[in-house]
Amino acid sequence: MASKNTSVKAREAQTQTRLLLALWDLGGTKQEIKKGELTKRVVQKGKKAADYQGIFENLEKKGAIAVSKKGYSLVSPKGLDVLGEGLKSSDFKFEGTIVGTWAANALLKWISQVNGTVVSAATSVxxxxxxxxxxxxxxxxxxxxxxxxxxxxxxxxxxxxxxxxxxxxxxxxxxxxxxxxxxxxxxxxxxxxxxxxxxxxxxxxxxxxxxxxxxxxxxxxxxxx
Structure with missing residues (x-):
């Protein structure tokens, strides 16, 4: 039972990170993103937007995202901190055999704009x-x-x-x-x-x-x- 609960928590954490990554990539730190635009990216095959309600509520409680009737926005700096920790987690991975183009491009963008700048500023040869x-x-x-x-x-x-x-x-x-x-x-x-x-x-x-x-x-x- 413990193993099953751990697996469920790991999947929820992965979904949470994917959601935050999508919101960040869509420009959620600068503007509100329409609900349909975000769910189009994160809702996986065989699921519906309502299945993700608990994750949205959890992120709102953490202060990582702001939710309105029309959409979502990423709260700085908390949302970016949670996203960064999720991407660094050894448990993070994409489910299935195919990674969406948006996800791959968003990861590259994150590495170059966030992590890459820190590395170049803080390290030498x-x-x-x-x-x-x-x-x-x-x-x-x-x-x-x-x-x-x-x-x-x-x-x-x-x-x-x-x-x-x-x-x-x-x-x-x-x-x-x-x-x-x-x-x-x-x-x-x-x-x-x-x-x-x-x-x-x-x-x-x-x-x-x-x-x-x-x-x-x-x-x-x-x-x-």
Whole structure:
């Protein structure tokens, strides 16, 4: 019985990932996608749209998608995070012997636009992470990461500082990250803004920056758009 339940959960997870991938590929982060347009891609042979209702409801509860009477949209960044985790799962696979053209193209698009940019920005020869050793290097890397996050997550030029820090990772020390980010603000490249991170999570606040004069700064906004 346990094996059967595990199999059912694995299939549901695969269907969930296929659904999110289709919604992302159709432009669901930027606009609402009509229900018929989405179900046309994800509903498999021998099934009907109503069979997927539970999965839609589960994704809405997670905050990954938004549902209206007319259609669906992918909520950033939660929806993209859930999709990314699903695609990375060792259990993810396409059922049947034929993979639809849309699915293959969507996967290639995801790899090139999301994963590919991270790899090229964070690695050098032989996949070894290159250390950011100067302000000039930091500025280039930060702007590249900013642009990718802003585009992929549809952030409207209000990018969480904790996400920038985590993307750059241990390529730069925490003290240099703060110092050089403030220098980018002093050079009128970025404006660091207050507010609060989603969920007010302590780890996200810690990965933002705090100054004596301005207090907690949670977001970066590009001034030279």
């Amino acid at each position: 032989n996949g070894v992470k290159s250390t950011v050793k100067s302000y000039q290097d930091f500025e280039k890397v930060t702007l590249r990461v900013y642009d990718r996050l802003n585009s992929d997550y549809n952030l409207n030029h209000l990018v969480p500082i904790y996400r920038i820090r985590r993307e750059i990772g241990d390529r730069v020390s925490r003290s240099d990250f703060k110092k050089w980010l403030l220098e980018m603000q002093a050079n009128d490249i970025l404006q660091l803004q207050g507010g609060s991170v989603e969920d007010s999570a302590p780890d996200k606040i810690e990965d933002s920056i705090t100054t004596e004069l301005d207090g907690l700064r949670c977001y970066a906004k590009l001034l030279k758009v």
